[in-house]
Amino acid sequence: MRTDFGYFEEKKLGKPYDVKLLRRLYPFTWPYKIFFAGSILLVVFITLLDLSLPYVTKIAIDRYIVPQITPDKFEKRDSAQHKTGHKTGHKTRSLKADMSDPEIKTVVNNYPDLFKIDGDFAYIPFDKLSRLDKKELAVLRKADLSGITGITSIFLAIIIINFGLNFIRIMIMEYTGQKIMHDLRMRLFTHIQGLSIAFFNRNPVGRLVTRVTNDIQNMQELFTSVIAFVFKDLFLLIGIALVLLSINLRLALVSFAVLPFVVYASIHFSVRARDAFRDLRIKIAQINTRLAETIEGIKVIQLFLHEKKNYHNFARLNHENYLTGMKQVRIFAVFMPVVELLGAIALAVIIYYGGGGVIAESISLGALVAFIAYMKMFFRPIRDIAATYNIMQNAMASAERIFQILDNRESMPQPVIGPSSRFSSLEKIHEITLEDVSFGYVTDETVLKEISFKLVAGETVAVVGRTGSGKTTLINLIARFYDPVSGRITINGIDIKNYPTSVVRSKMALVMQEPFLFSGTIRDNIRQGKTDISEEMMEQVLKTSNCKTLINRLPEGIDTILSERGASISSGERQLISIARAFANNPDLIILDEATSYIDSETEHSIQEALFNLMKNRTSIIVAHRLSTARHADRIIVLHKGKIIEIGSHVELIKRKGLYFRFNQFQMSQPSTIIR
């Protein structure tokens, strides 16, 4: 079961960015271009809204809370002093009051020594404002107060809209990502399903399942996390940079001085963090492997008293995992503080240089506060960069493995035929002929050698021979799971390669040694998607396949759901259902791989009977493990090491006193003895 974890390939990981892979993903995203466009548009809006929040605060400060410096009415300014920026009362922030308002005029008149009147306006220095009482202040600054109310409403509107848009964006991204993955998953599944059996022999089921499930899941991360990151955070970074540049070009440029260090640290870190992530994943995979190995080999370990040694090996591996983990901890312990430090340096630069700007009146106080807020936003995405990089790399490795399978074109070659072609359907199988058929699963290793025989409609042919003589391979070729390496197989004189495989198989029914049933109801398993089976027909099928007893025993009857560990039906009963399935298909040709043994011998008899019913009036080829089965066949083919060494009826072969005769000699008394 270790393949289920899909970790054995962990060592091989692709490059994080592979343009070719991205280009191949592109067609899958194309149907959703509108969603993509929509979410990009949303991201732009959201970024603008995110960026506007500190800006709104800036406006609130500059316009209402701490008003702009108005021309100093108290002392003459000296430009030389201004440049050096001495602190003293040389420069003062003053509040401008509009005297045309009678209420304000009253307040101003109450403090003639504090205000300096200049035409319609009165000016008061900021530090003297505290001498006024609160009520008077409120009157004096009522315009500011109502301004604050207005700007807060704008702020509120922005955050609510931001919330809504964010939600919509996430939903769209998620929907699109899921949809694309669904398409990719179906495409991959259909593709794998269409590949030849040879492919399935080479690739364990667990690995293929991992491709369709986990690997696709990894790609999902690419869409939801990475694309969200690329679009949202990248926009945010660019947006912040632009806003900072537009608020104050010089201050922005100066504070960007830390950026090269940030970029350097990020690159350096993401490479090291990636290595650490990767090492950690490999170590965990090794731990899993060792654990799986221990669990599967527990008997051997316990029998050989190997527990202590095995524990030490595991503990060593586990300690290596710890050390790797500590390496990762160290890397993060360095990177995170470094990024924070760089952020703090940027802040210091803003305080020093921006503060100087405020003194020099080239920057407003609000702009400075906004700068500080923006810088904080700027460093947030940078901290997440390592995780994003790791996700990206994982996704790329998965994409590589997925496309590797999609590139595999190993399916049975199908003829190109039109709907009116005489090969698009098959009326009835009159005869099947094998002409000099040879076959091997791998080159140089022939499993079947120059097999020739003819199977005529209505005939039952049994194939006997010991394990490895090529019996199962023979029926695999007839069902066209494989094509012969040389020679040909014909149906009614026409090479089966001329027919689409579905046409050939629609006339055949396969009953395997191990009855394979799908989870679902018994009815679905028998029907196999054929909805045109009437109740009466079904009844007939159940009767002739001896399934009635089973169906009657189950409380849910034919609608009992079969599941992995669900309904308790025996392997013999499963075989009965698989025979019913063959009945429902109403085939011309039965291909039967007889079971070597059934656990419950009670059902054995009813299976034999059901098979007998099934083969009646039909052509059948049976891989026989019981001589009794072979004896009832019209003809018997004896295979040995891939060759037909005897062929004929039971009577003929007995007369011949060859291998078949000698098989029989010892089995007269026990006809059901298994040939092994």
Add this chain to the structure above:
Amino acid sequence: MKSLHLIKPYFSENRYLIIFGLICLIAVDILQLIIPIIIKWAVDDLTLFNIDLIGLSSYALYVVGIAVMIGLFRYGWRRCLIGTSRRAEEGLRNLLFAHIQTLSASYFNRVKTGDLMAHATNDIQHVRMAIGMGMVALTDAVVLGTAAIGFMLYINKLLTLIVLIPMPFVVIGARFFSKKMHRLYGEVQKTFGDLTEAVRERFAGIRIIKAYNRERDESLKLKAISSNYIDKNLRLARITGSFFPMMLLFSNLSLAILLYLGGRQTIVLTITPGDFVAFISYIGLLTWPMMAMGWVINLIQRGRASLDRIDRILQTRPDIVDMPGAKSITGLSGNITFANVSFAYKHRNLPVLNEINITLDKGKTLGIVGPPGSGKTTLISLIPRLFDVSSGRISIDGIDIPQIRVFDLRSLISFMPQEPFLFASTIRENILFGNNKIKNSELITATKKAYLYDTIKLFHNGFETAIGEKGVILSGGQKQRIALARALLKEAPVLIFDDPISQVDLETGNDIINSIKSLAGEKTIIIVSHRLSAVRFADQIIALDKGKIVESGTHAELMEYDKYYAKTYRLQEIEEELNAH
């Protein structure tokens, strides 16, 4: 929290590290709170033009200085606290592994490998996260939260209280949403399981699908399952999608309140512009601890659930243990007796073995034959106590095997199982199997007896050849001979072979049987085989059918008897003759 005792040792073992880490963490939190104060001073001074560049540069230097200290302390807590959690992870995993090794074969028949794997990786990682990030986030939330609120209260009490109104919603929201998320996440995982199973089933049954032209229908069915998976994911996304924006909304609401009320208070000079800016910074600082509160509670709950699951495994007592009063007995010679032994697997009623009686004297050889499923492997598994008998008794030299300590019992027996289980290491390590005292010459003798030596010599790296997982690079016969060499090398008076030559060709098989034969007389030997020529030489042969002994005697006697043994023997003779051509 009963299972807490599992992680306690790691806390006390690392208590100095933890204390140091926590001090670092608290220092970081406090220093972080000073930066807004510096910003406040700077803003206030700038409002009144009460500062020059020198003053500004000292503020800037404070910021950098504090940042450097924060950096150092942060490195400190990460190393100490997260490091401790990694330590606990390692220890827990070792503990679990050691325990799993003591559990008996029947436990592994019940429990799926995948589940155990999940415990050893996912659950332990959850515990680690709960310890490491749990400690950090909890401290952070408490220290940073109280301190930030304290500073804000110091600046302005009423404003603080009003501004903080949305914050409890962040905590409640985080709790509520993460609970919901947890549930929905469980559903997503379940449907993912369904999807995996659906795909697995279809690939496993690919022959039937192809034979019945079911490709299109199966695709449609899978499509429905995959669509269901999408639906579940989208439902989860609705929650996660609204969670983070909503948290942002709440903390932004605090900002809006601050902007309105704080702005007004600044205008009427109740607070200074610097205070106002500092408030903005504090609210920014508070958002994280508030969210962490909700998050950390879930993290800890998840960790606790995982710890409970781990504890449950650790509480599983192995079925096969030393009986009370079991003695350390060595030097037994190997007379084996089965008296009325019956056996049935737990939770299954059908008896696998029924009233088995065998007497096997020291130095004698017993052959066991019978059709598949007749109980041969089960019978021999009872001797080293891989399972315990349901009734009857097995004794060695007259001592009931439960009276012997398991370790001593298994030391008596060299067992070669049917499935030659090999480990992903070198051939040498697989044969020696930890028995490092063995001399090289002995190793070579054992491999020669198993007819493996010439094969090993063909490998480029000889004994040091790495054979891959389960020995993937080897053929079935090679694997079997390695397992055989392993069994032959173990110094034990009793040798048990389960189908030792099933994977090798006839000639090698005969040679191997001759090797085993050469040990007869000296050791007590039991051989199970489907190839009857392998047991021909045995002093006693039994044939099993449906858990019962149906034939018993020497080769000659059983041939005379002319039942299962004789018929099968003759049939195989013909085949062997045919194959010899």
